[in-house]
Amino acid sequence: SLDPDRTNLAAALATGLATGLATGSNTNDSPLIGIVLLSDGRHTESDDPLEAAKRLAGQSIPVYSVPIGSDRLPRDLAIATLDAPRTVFGNDTLRLTATIRTGGFRNRPVAVSMFPVDTPGKTLVQTIIPTGDSHEVTFEWTASQLGRQRLVVRVEPHPDEIRDDNNQKELLVNVVDDVARVLLIDGEARWEFRFIDNALTRDERVEVEQIVFDQPFLRIRNQPFFGSQLEVPDGANPLERSVLADADLVIVGDASPDSLDQRAWSLLESFVSDAGGTLVLVAGKRDLPTTHRFDAFKNLMPVDQLVTLEFQNDEGRRTPTQRGFGIALSPEGEREPMLQFHLDPIENRRIWDRLPGHTWGLVGRPRPGSTVLARPSFRSRPTRIPDSRQQALFVHHYHGLGQVLWLGLDSTWRWRHRRGDTYHHRFWGQVARWAAHNKAVSGNASVRLGVETADVTAGESIAIHARWRRDVLKQIATLTAVAEFYKNDTVQNPNSPPTAVVPLSAVDGRPLLWQGHSSGLPEGDYQVRLKVSDNTIDTSGVNADVFVHPPTSGELNNLAADHNRLEELATTTGGQLVPLDKLDTIAGLLQGTTQTRQQTANFPIWNHWLVLVGFLGLMTAEWVLRKIHGLP
Numbered sequence: 001s002l003d004p005d006r007t008n009l010a011a012a013l014a015t016g017l018a019t020g021l022a023t024g025s026n027t028n029d030s031p032l033i034g035i036v037l038l039s040d041g042r043h044t045e046s047d048d049p050l051e052a053a054k055r056l057a058g059q060s061i062p063v064y065s066v067p068i069g070s071d072r073l074p075r076d077l078a079i080a081t082l083d084a085p086r087t088v089f090g091n092d093t094l095r096l097t098a099t100i101r102t103g104g105f106r107n108r109p110v111a112v113s114m115f116p117v118d119t120p121g122k123t124l125v126q127t128i129i130p131t132g133d134s135h136e137v138t139f140e141w142t143a144s145q146l147g148r149q150r151l152v153v154r155v156e157p158h159p160d161e162i163r164d165d166n167n168q169k170e171l172l173v174n175v176v177d178d179v180a181r182v183l184l185i186d187g188e189a190r191w192e193f194r195f196i197d198n199a200l201t202r203d204e205r206v207e208v209e210q211i212v213f214d215q216p217f218l219r220i221r222n223q224p225f226f227g228s229q230l231e232v233p234d235g236a237n238p239l240e241r242s243v244l245a246d247a248d249l250v251i252v253g254d255a256s257p258d259s260l261d262q263r264a265w266s267l268l269e270s271f272v273s274d275a276g277g278t279l280v281l282v283a284g285k286r287d288l289p290t291t292h293r294f295d296a297f298k299n300l301m302p303v304d305q306l307v308t309l310e311f312q313n314d315e316g317r318r319t320p321t322q323r324g325f326g327i328a329l330s331p332e333g334e335r336e337p338m339l340q341f342h343l344d345p346i347e348n349r350r351i352w353d354r355l356p357g358h359t360w361g362l363v364g365r366p367r368p369g370s371t372v373l374a375r376p377s378f379r380s381r382p383t384r385i386p387d388s389r390q391q392a393l394f395v396h397h398y399h400g401l402g403q404v405l406w407l408g409l410d411s412t413w414r415w416r417h418r419r420g421d422t423y424h425h426r427f428w429g430q431v432a433r434w435a436a437h438n439k440a441v442s443g444n445a446s447v448r449l450g451v452e453t454a455d456v457t458a459g460e461s462i463a464i465h466a467r468w469r470r471d472v473l474k475q476i477a478t479l480t481a482v483a484e485f486y487k488n489d490t491v492q493n494p495n496s497p498p499t500a501v502v503p504l505s506a507v508d509g510r511p512l513l514w515q516g517h518s519s520g521l522p523e524g525d526y527q528v529r530l531k532v533s534d535n536t537i538d539t540s541g542v543n544a545d546v547f548v549h550p551p552t553s554g555e556l557n558n559l560a561a562d563h564n565r566l567e568e569l570a571t572t573t574g575g576q577l578v579p580l581d582k583l584d585t586i587a588g589l590l591q592g593t594t595q596t597r598q599q600t601a602n603f604p605i606w607n608h609w610l611v612l613v614g615f616l617g618l619m620t621a622e623w624v625l626r627k628i629h630g631l632p
Helices: 009-024 049-058 191-201 262-273 295-300 345-354 412-416 424-439 563-573 580-589 609-628
Strands: 035-039 063-067 076-083 087-089 093-103 110-116 124-128 134-142 147-155 168-176 180-186 206-212 249-252 278-282 303-310 326-329 360-366 371-377 394-399 402-407 447-451 455-457 462-468 481-487 500-507 510-518 524-532 543-549
Touching: 009 035, 009 049, 009 563, 035 563, 049 563, 063 563, 063 580, 076 147, 076 168, 087 424, 093 110, 093 147, 093 168, 110 134, 124 134, 147 543, 168 424, 180 191, 180 424, 191 206, 191 412, 191 424, 249 262, 249 424, 262 278, 262 295, 262 394, 262 402, 278 424, 326 345, 360 371, 394 510, 402 424, 412 424, 447 524, 447 543, 462 481, 462 500, 481 510
Parallel strands: 035 063, 087 168, 180 206, 180 249, 249 278, 278 402, 455 543
Antiparallel strands: 076 093, 093 134, 110 124, 110 147, 147 168, 303 360, 326 371, 371 394, 394 402, 447 462, 462 510, 481 500, 481 524, 500 510, 524 543
């Protein structure tokens, strides 16, 4: 069915592929010899239609694209995309970049403004004079107020434009208190350690403490430059008296089991499970994770059955963007703010596709309850791992009140090639803010409540998760829990019923992690509250916030036809672009190939009438011949 608010070219081509495969497997049907695609070429969804086109090419099914509409922009002003970090610290200077569609307004002044919804008086205004069909505007805004901030970017409507319902977009930014405190641990000061340390140290809103177990010490100073051991205090409550007490994030690199023993891993597990901290495990060639056999370490690992990916010889010496393997985000990874280099999903995917490749990594199978955020991309080369279930490269899971992230490579520093700090520093800065935000998620001594995405569009699914402490495991064995959604303008009314109630249940294999999903919420600002059947479990103050945007039409972002995309889809499959005035040539292009089919069947020859006629003919001929020659 037609949907006037969106266009999904990938789904249309996938339907064509399914039809082609179905007819190809049925000998009684005519084969699919091509697909005619009539479209303006605008794709509004997150999946990439080029991938579907490549699969069609593999089945020798060409696409003939017929562009509908002009590729010239009509006179219209629109907000195309907004790009900014989703989590910042208080008093951070947030840089927000807006891409403005300015068709028909070249060399004409256009006013663009940005303001917080709660304080519209603090409006920032810029006047631009576009020289093309799009223009980027960057605003710098000081996040002086903590909590969720709704920012609005608006292009002032012009009487000459054909519509003004696409002149405004909103962005939800979470402003958290204080700074991110990071503990960086590694076996030695390898390249990955140095570049991560440099990225975080240069971030004004991050405090970094380093521990390097094996480092040169010439005794010129009283002590090594970095800390050289992780102290595990004796006695009760060792976490509160350790260096982990105030940390939001711990990054562990290639340390040996002699340096990080069972007591150290037990301390790290308590930091994650009981204190709500974030642990990032960065793979190493020597020790992590292969030589660690401790129970606490196994509990923290979100992936197992690891195999090595290693590219040597020519495959490891190609140009940076072609060597080794790249990184392909999963659908869950594309929604994860810390992995967003751009807020537009398609542009973000293209950035990840263009990042330099890696020549070594560890991939495996996610454990129950874990989420795969990224897999290796072999960039049109044969896969090294045939089993798709064993290709988890970036994996996340919740453990108690905290979370663990596995990075199956040791070379994020390669992302700096010809890009400098752009992506490498942004990634690690976003990881630090992501960790600080996780520790600030609403909760108490028993449970924490959070949502996967606090900023959604009406109709999208909202994932809610509750994370319990280990000491309440027995209490929750027979527990029932729900998440209740209340409109923020009704939360003060105790008699107000919830807008929606979502049951929560334990994730398979993860009894301390409960999840549920809600969809179909109308637009508005909501508070999510946790309600349980056991009154002895305190859930007061355990809540989360969700903002549901009104539904928007991606069709309004750009009203010009995209002939280049249509041509790319056609040529990828072996087809071609057919202008509308040459539509009569389509029939000639769709000349099917001649196919020869051979059919074999067995039947008794004496049951066929031709055999009977032939037999009688032979008998008659024999009788005539015998009479001619005077034979009896």
